[in-house]
Amino acid sequence: MSLKKAYIIAIIVLLIDQISKIYIKTNFKLHEFVNVLDLEWFQINFIENDGMAWGAQIPGSYGKLILTLFRIVAVIGIGWWLQDSVKKKYSNYLIVPIALILAGAFGNIIDSVFYGIIFDYSSENHIATLFAEKPYGTLFHGKVVDMFYFPIIKEAHFPEWIPFIGGNEFSFFNAIFNVADAAISIGVGILIVFNKRAFAKSNDTVTE
Numbered sequence: 001m002s003l004k005k006a007y008i009i010a011i012i013v014l015l016i017d018q019i020s021k022i023y024i025k026t027n028f029k030l031h032e033f034v035n036v037l038d039l040e041w042f043q044i045n046f047i048e049n050d051g052m053a054w055g056a057q058i059p060g061s062y063g064k065l066i067l068t069l070f071r072i073v074a075v076i077g078i079g080w081w082l083q084d085s086v087k088k089k090y091s092n093y094l095i096v097p098i099a100l101i102l103a104g105a106f107g108n109i110i111d112s113v114f115y116g117i118i119f120d121y122s123s124e125n126h127i128a129t130l131f132a133e134k135p136y137g138t139l140f141h142g143k144v145v146d147m148f149y150f151p152i153i154k155e156a157h158f159p160e161w162i163p164f165i166g167g168n169e170f171s172f173f174n175a176i177f178n179v180a181d182a183a184i185s186i187g188v189g190i191l192i193v194f195n196k197r198a199f200a201k202s203n204d205t206v207t208e
Contacts, residue, residue, distance in 0.1 A: 115142030
């Protein structure tokens with residue numbers, strides 16, 4: 001695959017990510033949700049977070065800035081990895097996942113770097129405005145927009161016979177994520193599942 005095609009994949013994913021985030025941000029109140037196709041296990045549920053993919057966070061007053069700067073360095077490294085892989089004619093099983101990971105990482109960087117200076121606050125009583133006169137944050141301190149929620153099991157209990165956790169309550173799947181998170185996860189998943197094919201050059205033969 002050419003570098004141009006790889007970048008096209010990344011740009012398409014990035015556009016879908018940002019369009020979906022801007023739509024949710026400017027049409028939903030914070031924590032507002034709707035069931036997709038009346039399915040209780042598939043929701044659009046608007047939340048924001050200061051952290052990493054799937055809502056993880058780095059604690060402390062400088063945690064957000066450190067995370068954003070780390071993301072920028074990571075994207076530079078991933079971009080170099082993509083160009084190097086194309087140059088060395090590695091398999092599409094490697095190039096496509098790298099393009100997905102690049103798009104996902106860059107998508108969440110845009111939120112972190114710019115959303116604080118182009119949107120005002122989202123709250124349970126207010127829908128945010130794009131290019132607001134009074135933005136909610138500063139450069140590098142924006143919040144990441146998440147919206148996809150699949151509460152397949154909302155409330156259940158482990159069987160009593162299971163040691164240590166028997167009877168405890170659990171839920172599955174309680175993470176809320178966005179297109180960028182999904183792109184990163186899919187890219188990593190492809191690299192794990194198709195590891196041998198991914199790291200074989202296009203003119204190599206992969207034996208099962």
